[in-house]
Every structure is written in C-alpha cells, then in structure tokens.
Amino acid sequence: MQIEMRLISKDKMESMSPTEKLRFVLDGVKSGNIVVLEGGLTSEEQMKLIELTMIEVSEDFPGIEMSGYPSKSGFLHMRKKTRLTVVGPAKTMKTIKKEKDLISAIISST
Amino acid sequence: MKGVFSRLLMALLFKKKRVKIGIYGPPNAGKTTLANRIVHTFVDEEDDVGVSTEVPHETRRVVKREGVNIDLTKNLSQDNPVSNPKTKRSKAKLALDVVDTPGLATKIDFRDFMAYGMDEEVAKRRAKEATEGVIEAIKWLDDIDGVLLLMDSTEDPYTQTNIVIIGNMEARGIPVIIAANKVDLPDSAPQRIKNAFPQHHVVPISALKGDNIEALYGEMAKVFR
Numbered sequence: 001m002q003i004e005m006r007l008i009s010k011d012k013m014e015s016m017s018p019t020e021k022l023r024f025v026l027d028g029v030k031s032g033n034i035v036v037l038e039g040g041l042t043s044e045e046q047m048k049l050i051e052l053t054m055i056e057v058s059e060d061f062p063g064i065e066m067s068g069y070p071s072k073s074g075f076l077h078m079r080k081k082t083r084l085t086v087v088g089p090a091k092t093m094k095t096i097k098k099e100k101d102l103i104s105a106i107i108s109s110t
Numbered sequence: 111m112k113g114v115f116s117r118l119l120m121a122l123l124f125k126k127k128r129v130k131i132g133i134y135g136p137p138n139a140g141k142t143t144l145a146n147r148i149v150h151t152f153v154d155e156e157d158d159v160g161v162s163t164e165v166p167h168e169t170r171r172v173v174k175r176e177g178v179n180i181d182l183t184k185n186l187s188q189d190n191p192v193s194n195p196k197t198k199r200s201k202a203k204l205a206l207d208v209v210d211t212p213g214l215a216t217k218i219d220f221r222d223f224m225a226y227g228m229d230e231e232v233a234k235r236r237a238k239e240a241t242e243g244v245i246e247a248i249k250w251l252d253d254i255d256g257v258l259l260l261m262d263s264t265e266d267p268y269t270q271t272n273i274v275i276i277g278n279m280e281a282r283g284i285p286v287i288i289a290a291n292k293v294d295l296p297d298s299a300p301q302r303i304k305n306a307f308p309q310h311h312v313v314p315i316s317a318l319k320g321d322n323i324e325a326l327y328g329e330m331a332k333v334f335r
Binding site: 042043044046047050051053054055057059062063064065066067068070090096098 | 214215216217218219220221234237241242244245248249251268270271273274275276277278280281
C-alpha cells in the first residue's frame with residue numbers, strides 16, 4: 001500500500017479562505033494522504049477541523065490523527081503564530097507521538 | 111466567536127450571578143464521575159448527572175445541571191480545612207451551572223466499541239452518536255464561562271486534543287483549570303501534566319475516590335468567580 005505525503009507551503013495555505021483550507025486538508029486526508037502544513041493551523045482551525053471530521057466519520061473513514069509544534073506568542077501575546085501541523089487518516093496513521101522537537105508517526109495498513 | 115476583549119468587557123460590565131462551567135476532556139478521563147461528585151456534594155447525593163463506565167463515549171449528549179452552589183464554608187469537612195484562610199473567607203462560594211460534555215476525540219471507530227462486546231449494529235449506532243456528541247461539545251464552547259479540563263494522569267497529557275482545547279480557551283479568554291484525575295491509580299503521574307502545561311492551574315484529584323477534591327473546589331471558587 002502506498003501512502004502519499006503532501007507538504008503544503010505557507011503561501012498555498014494563506015491563499016485559501018478558512019473554509020477552503022479545512023476542506024483542502026480533510027479532502028487530502030480522506031484520500032489517504034498525510035498532510036503536512038507549513039505554518040500550521042491555529043487552535044481554532046484545528047477545533048473546526050475536528051468538528052468537520054466528526055461530520056464526515058464513516059465506516060471507511062474513522063477520523064484523523066493530528067499533531068503539531070505549539071504556537072509561539074507574537075507581539076504582547078496578542079497573536080499566536082502557529083508553526084507546523086501534521087494531519088493523517090486515523091485508519092493508517094496508528095499513533096502519532098510528539099516530543100519537544102520531534103513528531104513521529106507509525107503508519108500501518110493493517 | 112467572542113474575543114478576549116469583548117469577554118473582558120462583558121465580564122466587567124455585566125458580572126454574572128451564575129457561571130456556566132464546562133467539563134471537557136478526552137473520552138474516559140472521568141468527566142461524568144467528576145460532574146456526579148460535584149452534584150452529590152453540593153446538591154443531592156442521589157442525583158446523578160450521568161452514568162460512568164469503562165466504555166469510551168458513554169456520555170454522548172451534553173448534560174447541563176443548573177444551580178449548583180459551591181459553598182466551601184458549609185461543605186468542607188473538619189478533616190480537610192482549606193490551607194489558605196483568605197480563600198475560605200472571601201472566595202469560598204460560587205454559583206454555577208455544570209455542563210458535562212462528551213469526550214473530545216479526533217477519531218471514532220465503531221470497531222473499537224465491538225471490543226467491549228457490542229454487536230456491529232449497536233457499535234455503529236454508538237459511534238454515530240459519539241460523533242454527534244463531539245460536535246455538540248465543541249459548539250458548547252461558545253456558551254460557557256470557564257472550563258474544567260480533565261486529564262487522565264496515567265496517560266500522556268500532551269495530546270493534540272488537550273492542546274487544541276487549551277489553545278481555544280486561551281484565544282477566547284476563558285479561564286481553564288486542569289484537573290489531573292485518577293491520582294488513586296498506581297501509575298498516575300500528575301507532575302507530567304504540570305510539566306506539559308506550566309502556564310495553567312493544575313490540581314491533582316481522584317474524582318472517583320474524592321482525593322484532594324476540596325482543593326479543586328477552592329481553585330474553582332477562585333478562578334471562575
């Protein structure tokens with residue numbers, strides 16, 4: 001079984017509306033791909049992604065695995081800058097583990 | 111979504127008499143057990159908010175229990191006095207609505223329920239209800255004044271679900287208390303939760319046994335007022 005990994009540039013992410021962005025990520029993951037987003041998703045976007053995922057959970061698509069590096073606070077803690085988010089299909093991405101500077105995932109088709 | 115400033119302004123101008131506290135967390139963290147304990151302690155010993163079992167997603171609808179009056183001056187036992195007398199005098203009362211929510215998850219597979227002996231049809235129905243429960247829990251975030259985030263202290267706390275809940279509360283300016291639950295279990299490690307989220311109040315508790323529960327009530331009275 002082949003698994004495609006898509007590394008999405010920050011420019012591409014910023015060119016999309018919030019809804020387009022989440023649709024783009026979820027469509028990619030539902031197709032069986034692991035999607036890595038440069039710049040990442042904000043906490044609010046990740047919550048929306050969980051909500052959208054739950055709407056689309058089915059027998060063949062049980063959901064997503066997600067991880068990322070924590071956001072860093074911007075000027076006066078007013079705006080948090082996200083850094084990187086990894087999203088994959090829960091069916092094949094069995095576990096995803098994060099340490100301080102390392103995200104590792106176990107991929108299995110069984 | 112309400113922003114931090116609008117929430118602060120509203121809080122200053124219109125101080126609520128009763129705050130709405132959402133109990134959030136991953137499945138099987140002990141949310142309903144804690145909700146039951148709060149209601150048993152301050153409302154009625156026979157009044158259950160919900161049923162707790164070992165099967166994940168037992169709570170699949172949001173349950174709100176209105177009019178819970180936390181009064182530590184009345185309910186603290188003589189054996190467990192509040193260590194800080196200022197807390198007892200000035201901030202020992204809190205009127206709240208308790209909102210017990212379904213566990214937040216990024217995946218729900220009906221096959222996982224079959225491992226608990228359910229047949230396929232029942233497991234699929236439960237999975238469907240569980241997805242609806244997650245959506246409902248997320249929608250309730252727009253309508254609460256504070257979050258009690260329950261984490262299982264025997265598990266790795268640094269999950270994306272926990273991080274996303276905390277990130278959302280920070281963005282909305284909603285106060286959060288983390289309860290490191292299940293400290294009665296031998297492999298419990300509440301310090302791991304404190305290390306993972308050093309910027310937040312973390313109170314180690316056992317919702318089941320009641321260990322350190324007065325400290326949690328005291329923290330709630332202080333943070334959610």
